[in-house]
Amino acid sequence: MHLKSLVVVPLFFCATSLFGQTFSVGVKGGLGLTDSFTTDSIDGNPLSGPGSKDYVIGPTFEIHLPFSFAVEADALYRPLHFTAFQQSSFTGGQSINSWEIPVVAKYRFHAPLVKPYVEAGPTFRALGNLGPVLSGSGERLSDKGFTIGAGVDFKVPFLRISPELRYSHWGTDNTSLGSVVNSNQNQAELLVGVSF
Secondary structure, three states: OOHHHHHHHHHHHHHHHHHHOOEEEEEEEEEEOOOOEOOEEEOOEEEEEEOOOOEEEEEEEEEEOOOOEEEEEEOEEOOEEEEEEEOOEEEEEEEEOEEEEEEEEEEEOOOOOOEEEEEEEEEEEEEOOOHHHHOOOOOEOOOEEEEEEEEEEEEEOOEEEEEEEEEEEEOOOEOOOOOOOOEOOEEEEEEEEEEO
8 A cells, every 4th residue: 555545544544534524504593682882081081982783694604512512603683783973962963884704613412402511712703994083193992802602402304403502712912092982892683593
């Protein structure tokens, strides 16, 4: 047997073993339970504050591994809302397009009908329009964080339903004008995944 075969054959069996594991795709959506931004003020005069609560939606992909483990990756669209003030007068709201990409390891506990699970892993954020308040100011909201969560899985015909509570802690914003707007580093979401 050639040396090349000694390398290629085991790699082939490792790859087929990995792809032989089941995987699921679906959609995940829900609501933000915390505000995207903190309230900032100077001498008691408000400069910025949280806007409306945010919704979350996007595709989800999961690879099921042996021993009740899995790896999940999501691409969740979440608009970040805040309000702006000038001399204590409301000047309007602004929304920033945000894509959050958590990649979490999951562990499911054995149960007959409903399977509880826990998850943890890094999360990343890609931001779209920064709008007139942030653009050109040198502000950059944090794009890296860490996510933990817990939920339950239950099956209906052809589908898996997974309600969960998820918490993310984001890094510190890179802000040159920190008194203008600061994002909330602590973020909680109530999500429901539907996959097959």
